[in-house]
Amino acid sequence: MSETSQSTPVRLGAGGHWRNWVGNQSFVARHKGEPASEDELAAMVAQAARANLPVRVAGSGHSFTPVVATSGLLLSLKAMQGVVGADLTRKRVTVRAGTRIGDIGRALKGMGLSLANQGDIDAQAIAGALSTGTHGTGITLGCLSTQAVGMRLVKADGDILDLDIDADPETMAAAQVAVGMLGVMSTVTLQVVDAYNLEEKQWRDDFEACMESHDQLAAGNRHFGFFWCPVPESRHLYCLPDLAAVSPTRREHDVCEMKVMNVTDAAPFANEATFERVAYSSEIYPIEYVPNFHELEYAIPVEHGKEALRQVRALMLTKHTNCIYPVEYRFVAGDSGMLSPYYRRASVTISVSGGPGVDYWSYLTDVDAILRPYGARPHWGKLHFNAREDMPALYPRYEAFQAIRRRLDPEDRFLNDHLRGLFG
Incomplete structure (x- = not known):
């Protein structure tokens, strides 16, 4: 696990309206941002912190719940796509967080690799799919997040947290399905398999x-x-x-x-x-x-x-x-x-x-x-x-997650009203 600092000031863009794919969730954000790099992403998050603004990220908008809603800075990672690294020996591939699942599959096919499993919609951004517990079917196969073995998170102050499942399995267990509450994912490393x-x-x-x-x-x-x-x-x-x-x-x-x-x-x-x-x-x-x-x-x-x-x-x-x-x-x-x-x-x-x-x-x-x-x-x-009040009984490691969340986001920058009612 390593951290680097990013605090370069940046001007946040104008805000506006957002709605999800089916139209049952919509809101107006004060600012919108569409970074094209991790540096830009970190600068935007840090600037939001200086302005005391909450931050949420919109993937492809496939959630039916108000997990994206924010009155502060709404980020889109659609300009952060593509494969950025591959370890063919270990069968690990690193992709930018905004990459769509279908695009990951097409890239893997060219490398002679495959995702172990996926859901029945492939237009989702990988970060959003992981963060919400998206899954396919198969009694011996885990959800998509079980394939995440590393990621880089932009914390609320703009610092970068580099996670690896071998070095820090505890924080990775929190980050694999975190509903965007630990930070903004910039890249994710996936454990893949031979093509089939x-x-x-x-x-x-x-x-x-x-x-x-x-x-x-x-x-x-x-x-x-x-x-x-x-x-x-x-x-x-x-x-x-x-x-x-x-x-x-x-x-x-x-x-x-x-x-x-x-x-x-x-x-x-x-x-x-x-x-x-x-x-x-x-x-x-x-x-x-x-x-x-x-x-x-x-x-x-x-x-x-x-x-x-x-x-x-x-x-x-x-x-x-x-x-x-x-x-x-x-x-x-x-x-x-x-x-x-x-x-x-x-x-x-x-x-x-x-x-x-x-x-x-x-x-x-x-x-x-x-x-x-x-x-x-x-x-x-x-x-x-x-x-x-339902959370501790449903999730035996709820308090462990909460401890990690408070450590990484002590000011609740990544919560919104919906998540505050569950985790605040």
């Missing part, structure tokens, strides 16, 4: 058939996940394909849109008739979403996944029949991130959504009431109902 192709297969099944094969499919495939769709219109809301031609069920409602992916040596191909394809890993993971939903997602222990999903399904089929967005269900291995939704716990994630312009709040609070008794932890970028 994935074979993807999709089909539709009845809900009970899915539940019967749940354990076997999770254990027998590198990746397994599904969308439960209460009505035929559900899959159109997420642009899911019509899998009727390759499915054992003829039903179109109360069905699960199933997907498995496994590493293969087969050559790339795509068969649109059978919904099978093989391609480089980062070309298989993403799917296309229309920004027409507001999402809540909680992680619960994997052993309770099926019973919890059954309760959410019953809720939607009886009380909230107008809530028809698919329920996404995925698997994530446990990890050591202090604020990770998967801390020391193999998990399933259950996500539900409401439509913009629709009063879905009672539906989400009812889902929260179902999942909360299972020790549900939120994806930090998705809607949730947790408060300060």
